[in-house]
Amino acid sequence: MANNNSVFRSFWLRWFACGASNCTRHWGNTFFVLPYLSLYVWLLIVPVFTGLWLSFNEIDLLAGDITFVGLENYVNLIHDEIFRGAVWNTFYFVLLSAPVFVVLGLLLALALNRPGKAGAVLRAIFFGSSVLSVTIVTLVWRLVYLPDRGLLFNVMTSMGLEPIVPLLSASLALPAVALTTVWWGVGLPMMLFLSALQQIPEELYEAAAMDNATRWRSFWSITLPSIKRTAALVTTIEVILQFQIFGQVQLMTLGGPDNASRPLVLFIYEAGFRQWALGYSAAAAQVLFALMLIGVTVQAWISRRSHAD
């Protein structure tokens, strides 16, 4: 009997690959991850697949009907001028904002990578706006851009210039939103570059100074190569973040004038929660998801390649 029992035991031991300690404890270990995993499956995995499924359907909210329509939503998206414009606006906005984030973030980090009080205060100023919510930032900037009484109007008239109203101009609306976005978020790239700069060993610069290298030259051959990886990281983060632009346009321009500033997420939001075309909106959301996955993969591929060089 005792022998039987030990055979039984060793079978289970092997089955669970438990090693030296006992099995019940190992099963118990799943309870650490169970609360999170159930939330994760319920609130993330299931919605991802329902979203994909919804995008192949037409949903009639009044009748409560769901009709399978195959790829119809996607075909309609391709023929939808507003959607194509939204895709273009999204890329255009990323192109407007991401490079500024990287360059300005780096410049500020280089200038403010210094000990002492002045540096600390200035760093706090440039990072401070990042903690504000999107609604506070847009409220402030809508007041800045306000026709006739805004800050921009005041500044331009006091300099004797013809005042402009950027949010009402099709060509200036997105750049104006991009300026607001950079103002809001430049703290993050600045801090990322600062922590990269602080990890460069001081000896490298001392050695360069011994060789009578100019500041420009030591920047070019020491600083830049050392922060290459951070620059790639900052670019990736900013491209992903800015690709998802929503709150600023929804609050400042509502996509206007004449759809000139409507990006993808605003399109998804309006199709889904203004026109209640849920299947259509879900299809647009899949396009966003796919574009972001492609973007991240391409960027990972490029950075791996440049890293291998």
Added chain:
Amino acid sequence: MTKIAGKQFGDRIVLACVTIFALVWITPLIWVFMLSFKPNDFLMAHTNILFSPPFTLKNYNDILGTSAVSGWIVNSLIVSIATTFLTLIVASLAGYGFARTEFRGKSILFILVLAGLAVPEQAIVIPLHRMFADLDLHNTYGGLILPRLAAPFSVYLMTQYFKAIPKDIEEAALLDSTPRWKIFLRVVLPLSIPAQATLGIFTFLNSWNDYLWPLISASKPEMYTLTLGLAATQTNFAQSEGLGYLMSQAVFAGLPIFILYLFFQKHIVTAVAGTTVR
């Protein structure tokens, strides 16, 4: 010698330039702050007189007396604090489970969680909205809190942290065959307080500033968070008779979080910048 002097001189110029740039950078904030103390009818004619009278506190009085702002602040506090606490509990447990314990299917499950990092919020809001409508969760605190708890990032962060804690700290306790949950509570959890602080600040700020999901889920004004409520007051922006009132709302909503930022600046910077690096 002259070279060093030249270097210092160049450094001064750089500092001067950045200081001027910083002043330009915060001009919008100063302008809004100063004008929020002006009477509304005065602002109809002048928005360029900042530092001389008339001054008034009426705009702030109006916020406290008539508007729903205080209710929104309470909502924001409830949602953000609950989200933060629940995230810390769930993510610490899961992080410890993935980093330190063995169970079947662990690596596959962890890869599944990491895959979730690639899912943008916007891709799932429509199905989430339907699910929550079926469960009657819209316009409730639960409806605002729950989706945030599924964020894979917090689990990833805690897993990385627990992996970095030396194993031998636990081993002595393991030999005594102390139950795993006791080791977690008494030995490992106290060591993870710095990580808890970082994740806590990060989660609180994100939840406080969250916009898209509350906009979709909370349609009743009494369930608005502060972030959402401020958006609602902006919609009737065109009849901007209450310019000073709008400005005082921006200040009123921004100032508490800004003061918090000044107090916890170091932690917030590590929380926001540090979490992105990992």
